[in-house]
Amino acid sequence: MPALCPADAPHDVGAPLGSFDVTRTRQGERSLPMTDAFDGMYDTFKALLDSFPPSEAVKRLEQLGIGAEIIQQIRERHEQQTVRIKELEEPHAVVLGNRDTWYTGPHAKDKCWPAIVDILRKDGWSEDPAIKSLDESSTRVVSLLNHPKEKSYSTRGLVVGYVQSGKTTNFTSVIAKAADRGYKLFIVLAGVHNGLRRQTQARLVQQLVEPNAAMWSQLTGLDRDFTPQENPASYFGKSNGTRVLCVVKKNATVLRKLYRWLEAASDYLKDCPTLIIDDEADQATVATNSINPLILSIMSTLPRCAYVGYTASPFANLLIDPSAEDLYPKDFVVNLPKPDGHFGTEVLFGRYALDGEDPEQVDDGHDMIRSVPEDDVPCVRPMTKADVEGFEPVVTDTLRTAIEYFWLATAARRVRGTGNRHNTMLIHTSVKTVVHDSFRRPLEHLRDHTAGSLSDSALLLRLRGLWDRETAQVPAEEFGETKVPFEALLPELPEVLKSCRIIMDNSNSEYRLDYENGPVTAIAVGGNTLSRGLTLEGLSVSYFVRAVSAYDTLLQMGRWFGFRNGYADLPRIWMTDELAEWFRHLATVETEMRRDVDIYMTEDETPLTFAVRLRTHPALRVTAAAKMRDAVTAASSYGGKRVQTHYFHTDGEWLRGNIAAARGLVSASVANAVSAEERPSEGRFVYRDVPYDLVIDFLSCYRFHEQSPENDADLLTGYIRKRVTAGSLRRWNIAIVGNPRGEGFEFAPGVSVGRNVRARLAVPNPTPGLADIKTLMSRRDAAVDLDGDVSALKEEGIMKRRRAELPDTGLLVLYPIDKVSTPSPSKLRREALNAEEHVIGVGLVFPAPMYDSTVEKYISADLSKIRLEDEDYSILDSDDA
Known part of the structure; x- marks a missing residue:
């Protein structure tokens, strides 16, 4: 608000409000005069209040010849100041x-x-x-x-x-x-x-x-x-x-x-x-x-x-x-919130569907993970303590490919001339500094040899093939970029190799990564100093085979997470298939954990009334043992959720055992069901009101893959028994879902459906005998036993219908899967299942209970426990960490 008169105009003590400057105040407040004369009168009023009540202070202002309107303005200003002070001392909410x-x-x-x-x-x-x-x-x-x-x-x-x-x-x-x-x-x-x-x-x-x-x-x-x-x-x-x-x-x-x-x-x-x-x-x-x-x-x-x-x-x-x-x-x-353009665990590795999600809507992640065979690991990492001293790494085919791709990607980024000016590759195989140092000689030899061989036709042919293969697997156009042709990046390669430094970044290093003094092109070999907080600028390639045992250690070592502006199509990670699966599981844990954390902001819960649950893994700890010492096994209800198999062994004996278990369940269901719906032309059979003990018997015979902790037969049967004790889940509907166009699979005489096609996720070097199909059960299948048209219903709608129509009835769905299961051409990240026998997939749908029945597959803080015991880290007590 502008002044109502010039700031340097003379003022009379008894002048009206219009002759004073005014100041802007908070919305809804009256603007009050701001002049030296007015400030003097206001200070006089405050001094009078130290000795007299407000009414007497006002009288004394009148005796000084101050007009009634000015006195009112003084009182209003005093009231506003008092309110401000009170708000500061006693904050409102x-x-x-x-x-x-x-x-x-x-x-x-x-x-x-x-x-x-x-x-x-x-x-x-x-x-x-x-x-x-x-x-x-x-x-x-x-x-x-x-x-x-x-x-x-x-x-x-x-x-x-x-x-x-x-x-x-x-x-x-x-x-x-x-x-x-x-x-x-x-x-x-x-x-x-x-x-x-x-x-x-x-x-x-x-x-x-x-x-x-x-x-x-x-x-x-x-x-x-x-x-x-x-x-x-x-x-x-x-x-x-x-x-x-x-x-x-x-x-x-x-x-x-x-x-x-x-x-x-x-x-x-x-x-x-x-x-x-x-x-x-x-x-x-x-x-x-x-x-x-x-x-x-x-x-x-x-x-x-x-x-x-x-x-x-x-x-x-x-x-x-x-x-x-x-x-x-x-x-x-x-x-x-997850920032736009951030490369996180889920973006790179995908994740598994959570309870209540449609698996078809869960992304597989970008095709940027490359497999390191288990046979390569001893070549780049000592396997025992005795092997550390004198260890000499071997530049395996996968390590050489990763390094050559890094040089090609760096050259391509120089052609583009956009994004982060630094270019870094990470090699992380061990925490031992002596192992880091052992990489210097072979890496420098590879760099120098490559620089001197750029005119060699065999080398150029290999580099061209690598570049064309990688850019075809991850098209630049999907990230808003344009592919850099090999001919365009080739002239940049000599300078890339010349400027590429081999840096051992650890607590003993004389030379460490330094991004403050000009553009950096470096292959960094390190361990703990590179696994926490420190940003590896322009990181495009990682070679990671470090053995880890806990979620937090694994996640923090993922230095490849972050932003890749200008080269989002170029990052690649070389690691073992086991590590890739661990990261995929970890992405699922993260998503589920954040769901729980959001409860604090959306529901009437606090960290003292609700403990965030952390899903466990059969091969990984959640964190260090001492940090879990006060944790308790948390409850996670299967109620209102569907569970499905997506991991399978592919050997014949294991699969034949599951086929026998499925045929036994179907034969018993035919004999014991109260009613049956047979729709072979649709590939559907439903047997209603089957006794629960037939399901328990099936779960005792059917073998779930050990890498599916959510599909633990003991947990499932324990949950069902608890519900049965409370009067629910005594009856089940058993369904068979097949492909009407597939070749037949017989469960029992007169009960045959076409086999489903479920191709496996494609990985460069798959673990022998393991298949991950990722998605088994569709949303429609979870409603196979409901009456009427359910095609328009979403997951939540189906579960509401189940609770209304079948509040105490469980659903078990059997899927015969063709042992070959060749994927359609559009499924670029899939390959044929190629199992030794046909596969039986299982989906279970549990109605939401009226009470809380639980199974044990999570851990959390114990909201009633006592003091945590401590663990020591020697590095924290030294001055030069």
Whole structure:
């Protein structure tokens, strides 16, 4: 609003409102005068209030000759100031999603958040959806914090992101918004390695400190972790309005120094709202007898403290004992949205259908995974401790192919001239530094030999074949790119090879990856230093055969996750088929876990009333043993869900046993069913109201593949028995679903249907005897025993119909699958099943119960348990981690 008179005009004490400047106020408030004369009169009124009640103070203003209208304006201003102060001291709450909050988004007067937006715009971020999504997600996190003016609080929260997805940008935005609202001290725990701490310090200085330098003080520097500073009052005294930034490594020595310094400064911290950001919060923070207590000690010195962990692998954090004085995220857990263009686990490896999903709608992932035969593994990784010393790697065919493809992809990216200017390949086979170093000589020899042979026709023929094969499998056009012809990239190859560095990146390395001094083209061989937080810029090729045993370790080693702007068609990963299956399972676990986390924002649940469940795997731990010590087996109901087989052995004996079990069930169903519907022309038979014990007998004979933990016969029969005890699932409908156009398969005399075609997923070097068909049961099949037309019903509609019409009846569907099952030409990622015998697939559909029957296949935090025991990591107690 413009001034109502020139700012330098003379003012009379008794002048009307129109002769004063006015200021803009919040929406709905009256604008009040802002002049030196008015301010003087207002200060006089406030001084009078120290000695007199308001009515007497007003009388004394009148005695001073101040007009009634001005006195009214003074009183209104005093009332507005009082309301503002009260709001700061006793923050109000508004509902945002499923939570009350004091923070609903940035204000026009903010400084730190707008500075970040300006930087992101200059870096090419789009207003919508990129910046808008960041704004919304960071606002969500800040809205879950305490108001900085509350007298005391100790908040514990967790933010779940994706590997290499911009978590640093998100928590930088959270810091900016909290700083704009009055948080003063910001402690960032930046992993356990110097490289990540330095990288984080640089990012925060660039995006927070430099745009508003007068607002910030720093306790750490680019090459300086925390060292005690003199005179804490200069940082935290009431007269100092600056924000204080401290980026520290999760190292026992460093954290101990910080704790002692803060403890000595306790007199100045009573009015110091603090936000602790724990980056890689599952690493070192949980179940350690050095780092964990030190973080808790630091928090104990801060009466107003909010702790927020950030991680893409939150498994350990979600299993902390909630009843202990620990860092279980008791106040909130929130998912970050998956950014557009992000390459995550599911995008690369696909996943399995969750309960309630239509398997046909679940993507297989991009065709970017290449198989490393098990026979190659001993050539690139010592198999025992005794083999480590003196180990000499062999450049196998798959390793050479991966490296040659990296050089070709780098040349193609130079032709395009877009996207990240760096080009990196990762080789990760072992954590041992001596093994890393052993790769230098053979890799340098391969590089030099290739550079000297670029005129060799046999080499060029092989490179051309590799390039044409890879670009045909993953067409550039699917990613909005244009294929670079081999002739176009060939002139770039000599310079690519000349500039390609072989870097051993580990704690003993003299030369490490450095992206700050010009474009990098490098093959990086490493282990732990490359598996946490640190971004491998321009990563396009990974060769990964590292042995792992836990979800979080496996997920964090996936440095290939992230953004690939300008070369989204080019990334490739070489790994064993077993590792690829593990990542596929992990993608399923992640999706299911995030479903549970979303419950906190959509339903009346908190982390203290509902524990996130984590699906288990027969060959992998969820996290380190000490971090699961307080976990309990969680309940997961089969009610309202359908379960189906998609893994099969292909050997004849195993398959013949399942055929016998299926024929036995059908024969018993024919004899015991109350009624039957036979539609052989449609490939359908349904036998109604079969006794449950026939299903139990079938499940005791039918063999599920051991890599299908959700199809565990003991779990299924245990669940059915519990439901039967409660009066449900005593009767079952048994259906047979075949292909009306397929060749016949006989289950019993007069009961024959055509065999279905279910091709297997194609992998370069399939595990002998294993077939994964991914999808068995259609949505329509789950309604095969329902009356009327169900073609228009979705999954939820079918389950509602089942609950209404067949509330206590289960459905078991048998599928005869042709042993050859040649895929149609349109199925590019499928190949013939080629089993030794015909395959029997099984689908089970359970009605939603009126009560909670459960089976055991998940783990979660125990919401009533006691203290967590700790585990030590020796690296965390050293100064040079």
